[in-house]
Amino acid sequence: MLPDGGWRAGLPLAAWRAVTTLGAPLLPFWLAGRARRGKEDPARLRERRGEGAARPPGPLLWLHGASVGESQSALPLVEALARVRPDLHFLLTTGTRTAAQVLAERLPPGLAPRVQHRFVPLDVPAHAARFLDGWRPDAAVLIESEIWPNLIGAAAARGVPIALVNARLSARSARGWGRLPAVARRLFGAFALVAAQTEEDAARLRALGAADARAWGNLKFSARPLPAPEPELAAMRAAIGARPVLLAASTHPGEDAQVAKAHGRLRARLPGLLTVIAPRHPERGPALARELAEAGGIALRSAGEMPGPGTAIYLADTIGELGLHYRLAGAALIGGSLVPHGGQNPLEAARLGCPVLLGPHTQNFTAIADRMVEAGAALRVDGPEALAEAAGSVLTEPDRARSMTEAAARIAADAGALPERMAGAIEALLPASPHQGDGARPAA
Structure with a gap:
């Protein structure tokens, strides 16, 4: 009763x-x-x-x-x-x-x-x-x-x-x-x-x-690592080669354009950069392709396209493949944090050894996000310029990336x-x- x-x-x-x-x-x-x-x-x-x-x-x-x-x-x-x-x-x-x-x-x-x-x-x-x-x-x-x-x-x-x-x-x-x-x-x-x-x-x-x-x-901090089928992972690695990869994971409206601006800034420093945008709602993929067309070199995963040498931004507009993209990325912006949404789970990236970048809006995961930043397991960014700077440092400094992933792994293990x-x-x-x-x- x-x-x-x-x-x-x-x-x-x-x-x-x-x-x-x-x-x-x-x-x-x-x-x-x-x-x-x-x-x-x-x-x-x-x-x-x-x-x-x-x-x-x-x-x-x-x-x-x-x-x-x-x-x-x-x-x-x-x-x-x-x-x-x-x-x-x-x-x-x-x-x-x-x-x-x-x-x-x-x-x-x-x-x-x-x-x-x-x-x-x-x-x-x-x-x-x-x-x-x-x-x-x-x-x-x-x-x-x-x-x-x-x-x-x-x-x-x-x-x-x-x-x-x-x-x-x-x-x-x-x-x-x-x-x-x-x-x-x-x-x-x-x-x-x-x-x-x-x-x-x-x-x-x-x-x-x-x-x-x-x-x-x-409980979200206790989840098993996101899966990635080996054939798809091998195919993507072959397509990407040695290019540095920046991932924007689970993005919300208002973030994709900021990521594209950061990509443009980073290209001068990292000419081979591939930026992968995985929208939180994959059905946004075709509209995003039109919105970001000026960036040039757009490819959509939902259309069966792979990132080729001329691909600048790869739209990963499919369901259930974040485990694949985290394994390929050298740094990942956690979506929902550059706009006032509250952010997604940053430990999904941490469990797969992907350095984490967080926007200012992480109220959905305040405790873990603050802990990661304080422990050196994540970096804060507040817009395209800061995102380009932070991503560039992580993608070009292996020791910094390694220290971030090690700190994040310790935090993830505590939740087990x-x-x-x-x-x-x-x-x-x-x-x-x-x-x-x-x-x-x-x-x-």
């Missing part, structure tokens, strides 16, 4: 249930529009109504992460739980097609038979009920900031223990929830476990009703134990294994 929040919580939550119920007949049209734009899988729209359950026998843990980053965070946690509980099956839900594709590509083959993926149902009471009654999870884990009142309320009403892990809550979001304090207490108080990324996140969550919120760190710690806390929410107490443990 949800914690009692009195009528001050009950009325807004009842209003939300009414609005979502009344609006439900319009949602198929909205989903169809998203499907036409490629944002939904047309063959799987029924999952957004909570349909398609195929519950396996035995204990089942439901984990939900909205998009690529959150779902990737779930993988080391699932692996840790699978080692501890050999009888446990997993339902992973996401809200985006990209996240579903990345999960399919990165799920370890030995774990795949125990994992099913579905798209999360929309937060409509009937959809939530159909989903939960079909799957009957023994516990639920929401990742980061997925607070859906109808889903949470329906799970609590069915006695499903819910954890919120890798939780983050910005000051702006906390102020928003603070305008409905009774609702916040009722929703955040429903979690049996709250593990936040930072102490600031934990403090905001405690103030909103998650009394036992703890700061445990960020979090999935096991979190798995232990989540396991306590599940029914006891029939093998518990006999000393049996699966091989690691």
Whole structure:
């Protein structure tokens, strides 16, 4: 049951249930529009109504992460739980097609038979009920900031223990929830476990009703190194040869032009420079090719093109290939940090030995970004001129690049134990294994 929040919580939550119920007949049209734009899988729209359950026998843990980053965070946690509980099956839900594709590509083959993926149902009471009654999870884990009142309320009403892990809550979001304090207490108080990324996140969550919120760190820092198929890696290395490579990874609108300007400045110092731009949203590739045409020598990976001798800027507008590009680059700007987006995960590059450059906007990863800069594992840049200067120094000074990657590797290694710690806390929410107490443990 949800914690009692009195009528001050009950009325807004009842209003939300009414609005979502009344609006439900319009949602198929909205989903169809998203499907036409490629944002939904047309063959799987029924999952957004909570349909398609195929519950396996035995204990089942439901984990939900909205998009690529959150779902990737779930993988080391699932692996840790699978080692501890050999009888446990997993339902992973996401809200985006990209996240579903990345999960399919990165799920370890030995774990795949125990994992099913579905798209999360929309937060409509009937959809939530159909989903939960079909799957009957023994516990639920929401990742980061997925607070859906109808889903949470329906799970609590069915006695499903819910954890919120890798939780983050910005000051702006906390102020928003603070305008409905009774609702916040009722929703955040429903979690049996709250593990936040930072102490600031934990403090905001405690103030909103998650009394036992703890700061445990960020699961994104525990992820396995991003993969890169050897044939593609060998082909790219052959195409690039000895050219120095600057990567702009997961860029957002407003950053690509700055990277192109930095490329132009660097070409005088490094005539053979190849700049690779990997947009956060790959569908931007063709538009970027037109936008950056003046830079000359544009090639698109989505079109099957390889970087040739005349390629100045290579647009890596594909999904799930950052592991490939980090392995090829001599320095990487982490996207979302030159514009006020908040930055992407800098440890993805660090784990693959790629020196890291960060813009001024890293609030999504404040603690780790500041730690990397302080330890000499990353350099700050604030625009095209600073980016060209920093990238040039890293690309031409091997000793500096080596010291940065060594410092970054030490920071990345520190985050390795979090999935096991979190798995232990989540396991306590599940029914006891029939093998518990006999000393049996699966091989690691």
